[in-house]
Amino acid sequence: MAILKVRIGSLELSNPVIAASGTFGYGMEFAERLDLAAIGAFSTKGLSLKPRGGNPMPRICETPCGMINSIGLENVGVDAFEMDKLPAIRKSGAKVIANFFGETEEEYTELARRLDAMDGVHALEMNVSCPNVEKGGIEFGSDPAFLEKLTAGVKKVCGKPLIVKLSPNVADIKPFAKAVENGGGDAISAINTLKGMSVDVKTRRPRIKRVIGGLSGPAIKPVAVRMVYECARTVKIPVIGLGGIASLDDALEFLIAGATAVQVGTMNFVEPGICQRLAEELNAYCEKEKIADIASLIGSLITE
Ligand SMILES: Cc1cc2nc3c(=O)[nH]c(=O)nc-3n(C[C@H](O)[C@H](O)[C@H](O)COP(=O)(O)O)c2cc1C
Structure with a gap:
């Protein structure tokens, strides 16, 4: 067996x-389709202090090589997560990353404090793509100085690894990566969805009720790889890459x-068991290529 273990701050993933x-x-929905303990971890649906109903339908549509969603961060809320979801997840042996968001700095901090205290939550992932009501709807993740302050404030109340998930809807992602590192964040995940729009030409209506949504899937992969590359060259903390991964080669990229x-x-x-399949394929790849430790693959890009 190749060594596939990686560290995200103090958290070791298999x-x-x-x-x-x-x-x-919230993880258990997938327990029949894969072994939750066989994947590195899973990140929960974004949690808020109070339950949220989300946006009006239609809120998802298919696009070439991807989809647009405008779910509106619907979720059960942090209390129901702790009482109804977490006990079963704990028994599954899964590593759990609690994804969370707030509308004010205080909400972010309060959520981080709550999640940090929960047995069975191994790391926190802070989604900064949602609008800041106090700043007039500007996204938390669209001002590096503010992102640094938010990260530092949240990190103060959180002993578990804090991952900050960056929005790709900025001209230059590097100052945001630096802001997370300067604020004491333990890792960055990139990228969240890209703003997108799709029109039904027969009805001349937007395919998403809210008109603009978040584009995801293989269509965004080259943008995501580029941004991950830029982040990884800017900071020393680990970068978790995502956007359009559908195969072993995508993950390797x-x-x-x-x-x-x-x-x-x-x-x-499309394939509910894909995470376990990719983990197994990664192991087989490393064995075949005689890569003893996945660490030697990370950042091994040859540019000259
Ligand atoms: C239906 C849907 C809901 C999502 N909800 C969240 C969320 O609650 N919090 C979050 O940080 N990202 C959320 N995302 C973004 C994904 O985690 C991911 O960053 C993005 O889709 C890019 O990866 P992919 O191309 O592999 O889907 C959502 C994506 C989709 C498609």
């Missing part, structure tokens, strides 16, 4: 394949470009 937030429910681990999102809807 392999670098993680199921991405919003595409894997991210690792070679500098990702310490990868997440699989949209493709879970």
